[in-house]
Amino acid sequence: MLSWIQNHSQLLSVGVNAAMVLIWLVYLRLFIQTIRKNERSSILITRGGGQRASAHCMICNMSAQIIYVMSVTVTIRSDNGNATQPITDVRRPSDTGTGGDVRERTHQGPLEPGQMMDLGSFESVIERAYDSAGSGSLDLETGRYCVELLVMAHYASENLPIAATRSFDIRPDGDDPLIVPSSPRTRQIRSSRERKRLWNTLREELYAE
Secondary structure (H helix, E strand, C coil): CHHHHHHCHHHHHHHHHHHHHHHHHHHHHHHHHHHHHHHCCCEEEEEECCCECCCEEEEEECCCCCEEEEEEEEEEEECCEEEEEECCCCCCHHHCCCCCCHHHCCCCEEECCCCEEEEEEHHHHHHHHHHHHCCCCCCCCCCCEEEEEEEEEEECCCCCCEEEEEEEEEECECECCEEEECCCCCEEECCHHHHHHHHHHHHHHHHHC
16 A cells, blocks of 8 residues: 555645645635625615504615615506606605704615614605605505615625615505515615616616706
């Protein structure tokens, strides 16, 4: 056995070195994947304070770095059709304070990692979008609606804006309808093509003003 090892020492050395290189390549790949995962943005759209229309709609920054929320858009789907409306800078007086702080009149602004932004109750979010779109009457007590929220934000390590979306079903249940998530989690929009399309749409809205 020893003589065989001595006779094939050079070949064994090459094999050991190749195995070590392979192991280091695997560790390097795992290391790069971990860094990319940690740098990847993540926005959570959820409800807080119950399961009814009076519950609040919350945006939470689950990324490792600060994000800057640029736009919040609501799409309401019902039997009467769809209505899409930005609610970034449209807030009812009842949802805000009476002070002069601009942060009380807009949903734009920076969010630290783990920080949340309150959009107001689901009922107020739906009514604001519906009123702004001029889509007629709104009856949450008997009508069935689906509400989709789209959040766009700037993230330091991304050239294009990041985005996330989540839908909630509105189910009639007396005076305070139920808010039921259509999906178990927020969908992160990571496709460059889709993010570019959303960015172009946002720019058109800004220039139109």
